[in-house]
Amino acid sequence: SIGYGISADGLTIIGYGYSTSTHEAFRWTSGTGMVGLGFLPCDTWTIGRAASGNGSIIVGDPQTIANKCVFIWDAQHGLRELLNVLINDYGLNLAGWQLGRATALSYDGNIIVGYGTNPSGQTEAWIANITPTPPLLSVRRDGNDVVLSWPTNASGFVLQSTTNLTPLVNWIDSTDTPTIVGTELTVTNAVSENSRFYRLNK
Numbered sequence: 001s002i003g004y005g006i007s008a009d010g011l012t013i014i015g016y017g018y019s020t021s022t023h024e025a026f027r028w029t030s031g032t033g034m035v036g037l038g039f040l041p042c043d044t045w046t047i048g049r050a051a052s053g054n055g056s057i058i059v060g061d062p063q064t065i066a067n068k069c070v071f072i073w074d075a076q077h078g079l080r081e082l083l084n085v086l087i088n089d090y091g092l093n094l095a096g097w098q099l100g101r102a103t104a105l106s107y108d109g110n111i112i113v114g115y116g117t118n119p120s121g122q123t124e125a126w127i128a129n130i131t132p133t134p135p136l137l138s139v140r141r142d143g144n145d146v147v148l149s150w151p152t153n154a155s156g157f158v159l160q161s162t163t164n165l166t167p168l169v170n171w172i173d174s175t176d177t178p179t180i181v182g183t184e185l186t187v188t189n190a191v192s193e194n195s196r197f198y199r200l201n202k
Contacts, residue, residue, distance in 0.1 A: 012055025014048035052109035059102035
Protein backbone atom coordinates (compact mmCIF):
# COMPACT_ATOMS: atom_id res chain seq x y z
CA SER A 1 0.00 0.00 0.00
CA ILE A 2 1.03 3.62 -0.56
CA GLY A 3 -0.20 6.63 1.39
CA TYR A 4 -0.91 9.66 -0.79
CA GLY A 5 -2.51 12.06 1.66
CA ILE A 6 -3.53 12.76 5.23
CA SER A 7 -6.34 14.83 6.68
CA ALA A 8 -5.52 18.13 8.37
CA ASP A 9 -6.44 16.70 11.78
CA GLY A 10 -3.98 13.85 11.22
CA LEU A 11 -6.56 11.12 11.87
CA THR A 12 -7.24 9.86 8.34
CA ILE A 13 -4.73 8.53 5.80
CA ILE A 14 -5.68 7.87 2.18
CA GLY A 15 -3.91 6.24 -0.77
CA TYR A 16 -4.11 2.89 -2.50
CA GLY A 17 -3.35 -0.74 -1.80
CA TYR A 18 -3.31 -3.93 -3.81
CA SER A 19 -6.66 -5.69 -3.93
CA THR A 20 -7.01 -8.79 -6.14
CA SER A 21 -3.93 -7.72 -8.13
CA THR A 22 -5.17 -4.20 -8.83
CA HIS A 23 -4.97 -0.80 -7.16
CA GLU A 24 -7.85 0.13 -4.84
CA ALA A 25 -8.17 3.42 -3.00
CA PHE A 26 -8.29 3.13 0.78
CA ARG A 27 -9.19 5.21 3.80
CA TRP A 28 -7.42 4.42 7.06
CA THR A 29 -8.31 5.50 10.60
CA SER A 30 -7.21 4.00 13.91
CA GLY A 31 -10.78 2.86 14.54
CA THR A 32 -11.51 1.17 11.21
CA GLY A 33 -8.07 0.26 9.93
CA MET A 34 -7.60 0.21 6.15
CA VAL A 35 -10.93 0.17 4.30
CA GLY A 36 -11.11 -0.16 0.51
CA LEU A 37 -13.29 2.42 -1.27
CA GLY A 38 -14.11 0.27 -4.29
CA PHE A 39 -14.17 1.06 -8.00
CA LEU A 40 -16.27 2.94 -10.55
CA PRO A 41 -17.73 1.26 -13.63
CA CYS A 42 -15.37 3.36 -15.80
CA ASP A 43 -12.19 1.77 -14.40
CA THR A 44 -10.82 -1.07 -12.26
CA TRP A 45 -8.15 1.00 -10.48
CA THR A 46 -8.63 3.76 -7.92
CA ILE A 47 -6.16 5.91 -5.99
CA GLY A 48 -7.10 8.24 -3.14
CA ARG A 49 -5.24 11.52 -3.71
CA ALA A 50 -6.52 13.99 -1.11
CA ALA A 51 -8.84 14.27 1.91
CA SER A 52 -10.81 17.07 3.52
CA GLY A 53 -9.74 18.48 6.87
CA ASN A 54 -11.55 15.82 8.91
CA GLY A 55 -11.15 13.03 6.35
CA SER A 56 -14.87 12.77 5.61
CA ILE A 57 -14.47 13.56 1.90
CA ILE A 58 -11.89 11.98 -0.41
CA VAL A 59 -11.05 12.63 -4.06
CA GLY A 60 -8.91 10.60 -6.42
CA ASP A 61 -8.66 8.90 -9.78
CA PRO A 62 -7.20 5.88 -11.57
CA GLN A 63 -3.46 5.55 -11.91
CA THR A 64 -3.67 6.49 -15.59
CA ILE A 65 -5.72 9.39 -16.93
CA ALA A 66 -6.80 7.51 -20.05
CA ASN A 67 -10.33 6.84 -18.78
CA LYS A 68 -10.84 10.21 -17.06
CA CYS A 69 -12.42 8.35 -14.14
CA VAL A 70 -12.01 10.94 -11.35
CA PHE A 71 -14.00 10.16 -8.18
CA ILE A 72 -15.31 11.70 -4.99
CA TRP A 73 -16.12 9.66 -1.88
CA ASP A 74 -18.04 10.26 1.34
CA ALA A 75 -19.62 7.86 3.81
CA GLN A 76 -23.19 8.76 2.81
CA HIS A 77 -22.84 8.28 -0.96
CA GLY A 78 -19.80 6.05 -1.32
CA LEU A 79 -17.66 6.29 -4.46
CA ARG A 80 -19.11 8.46 -7.27
CA GLU A 81 -17.78 9.85 -10.53
CA LEU A 82 -16.91 13.48 -9.84
CA LEU A 83 -17.93 14.76 -13.29
CA ASN A 84 -21.47 13.42 -12.82
CA VAL A 85 -21.69 14.84 -9.29
CA LEU A 86 -20.65 18.31 -10.42
CA ILE A 87 -23.18 18.28 -13.28
CA ASN A 88 -26.15 16.53 -11.66
CA ASP A 89 -25.89 17.65 -8.03
CA TYR A 90 -24.46 21.14 -8.43
CA GLY A 91 -25.61 22.16 -11.91
CA LEU A 92 -22.13 23.05 -13.20
CA ASN A 93 -21.67 23.37 -16.95
CA LEU A 94 -18.81 21.04 -17.89
CA ALA A 95 -19.64 20.56 -21.57
CA GLY A 96 -16.53 19.37 -23.41
CA TRP A 97 -14.43 18.88 -20.25
CA GLN A 98 -12.73 15.65 -19.23
CA LEU A 99 -11.40 15.50 -15.67
CA GLY A 100 -8.04 13.74 -15.61
CA ARG A 101 -6.96 14.17 -11.99
CA ALA A 102 -8.34 15.41 -8.68
CA THR A 103 -5.29 16.46 -6.68
CA ALA A 104 -6.49 18.47 -3.66
CA LEU A 105 -9.52 19.85 -1.84
CA SER A 106 -10.13 22.51 0.75
CA TYR A 107 -10.45 21.94 4.50
CA ASP A 108 -14.27 21.90 4.29
CA GLY A 109 -14.28 19.81 1.11
CA ASN A 110 -16.18 22.44 -0.88
CA ILE A 111 -13.38 23.39 -3.27
CA ILE A 112 -11.71 20.72 -5.42
CA VAL A 113 -8.78 21.23 -7.78
CA GLY A 114 -7.08 19.10 -10.39
CA TYR A 115 -6.34 19.04 -14.10
CA GLY A 116 -7.89 17.62 -17.21
CA THR A 117 -8.70 18.33 -20.84
CA ASN A 118 -10.65 21.49 -21.64
CA PRO A 119 -13.18 21.82 -24.50
CA SER A 120 -10.36 22.94 -26.83
CA GLY A 121 -8.44 19.72 -26.21
CA GLN A 122 -5.76 21.37 -24.06
CA THR A 123 -4.50 20.10 -20.71
CA GLU A 124 -5.61 22.69 -18.16
CA ALA A 125 -5.93 23.04 -14.40
CA TRP A 126 -9.51 23.26 -13.06
CA ILE A 127 -11.14 24.34 -9.82
CA ALA A 128 -14.67 23.38 -8.76
CA ASN A 129 -16.43 25.35 -6.03
CA ILE A 130 -19.37 23.40 -4.61
CA THR A 131 -19.96 25.62 -1.59
CA PRO A 132 -23.71 25.45 -0.87
CA THR A 133 -25.63 28.68 -1.44
CA PRO A 134 -27.13 29.73 1.90
CA PRO A 135 -30.93 29.96 1.94
CA LEU A 136 -32.64 33.34 2.01
CA LEU A 137 -34.48 34.12 5.27
CA SER A 138 -37.52 36.34 4.62
CA VAL A 139 -39.06 38.50 7.35
CA ARG A 140 -42.45 40.23 6.91
CA ARG A 141 -45.07 41.88 9.07
CA ASP A 142 -48.55 40.36 9.23
CA GLY A 143 -50.75 42.42 11.55
CA ASN A 144 -49.35 41.99 15.05
CA ASP A 145 -47.07 39.14 13.98
CA VAL A 146 -43.69 38.74 12.34
CA VAL A 147 -43.57 35.88 9.84
CA LEU A 148 -40.17 34.33 9.06
CA SER A 149 -39.83 31.95 6.14
CA TRP A 150 -37.12 30.05 4.23
CA PRO A 151 -37.06 27.29 1.55
CA THR A 152 -38.02 23.75 2.55
CA ASN A 153 -35.03 22.35 0.64
CA ALA A 154 -32.62 24.12 3.02
CA SER A 155 -32.13 21.04 5.16
CA GLY A 156 -30.16 21.17 8.38
CA PHE A 157 -30.64 24.89 9.09
CA VAL A 158 -31.91 26.11 12.45
CA LEU A 159 -33.67 29.43 13.03
CA GLN A 160 -31.91 31.49 15.70
CA SER A 161 -32.53 34.90 17.25
CA THR A 162 -30.83 37.46 19.47
CA THR A 163 -31.72 40.84 20.97
CA ASN A 164 -28.49 42.61 20.00
CA LEU A 165 -25.51 42.29 17.68
CA THR A 166 -22.75 43.45 19.99
CA PRO A 167 -19.60 41.27 20.04
CA LEU A 168 -19.99 37.80 21.57
CA VAL A 169 -23.55 37.60 20.28
CA ASN A 170 -25.70 35.08 22.14
CA TRP A 171 -27.74 33.37 19.40
CA ILE A 172 -30.62 31.24 20.74
CA ASP A 173 -32.27 28.41 18.82
CA SER A 174 -35.96 28.90 18.14
CA THR A 175 -38.20 26.47 20.03
CA ASP A 176 -41.06 26.93 17.54
CA THR A 177 -41.64 24.08 15.10
CA PRO A 178 -41.71 25.48 11.54
CA THR A 179 -44.92 25.09 9.53
CA ILE A 180 -44.71 24.07 5.87
CA VAL A 181 -46.53 26.51 3.59
CA GLY A 182 -46.06 25.60 -0.07
CA THR A 183 -42.31 25.42 -0.64
CA GLU A 184 -41.37 27.34 2.50
CA LEU A 185 -40.88 26.70 6.20
CA THR A 186 -42.48 29.43 8.31
CA VAL A 187 -42.36 30.54 11.93
CA THR A 188 -44.72 33.21 13.26
CA ASN A 189 -43.80 35.37 16.26
CA ALA A 190 -45.70 38.16 17.96
CA VAL A 191 -44.35 41.67 17.45
CA SER A 192 -42.50 42.93 20.51
CA GLU A 193 -41.30 46.38 21.55
CA ASN A 194 -37.71 45.16 21.69
CA SER A 195 -35.35 44.73 18.76
CA ARG A 196 -34.78 41.16 17.65
CA PHE A 197 -32.45 39.80 14.99
CA TYR A 198 -32.81 36.48 13.18
CA ARG A 199 -30.56 34.15 11.23
CA LEU A 200 -30.41 30.61 9.85
CA ASN A 201 -27.51 28.58 11.19
CA LYS A 202 -26.08 25.23 10.10
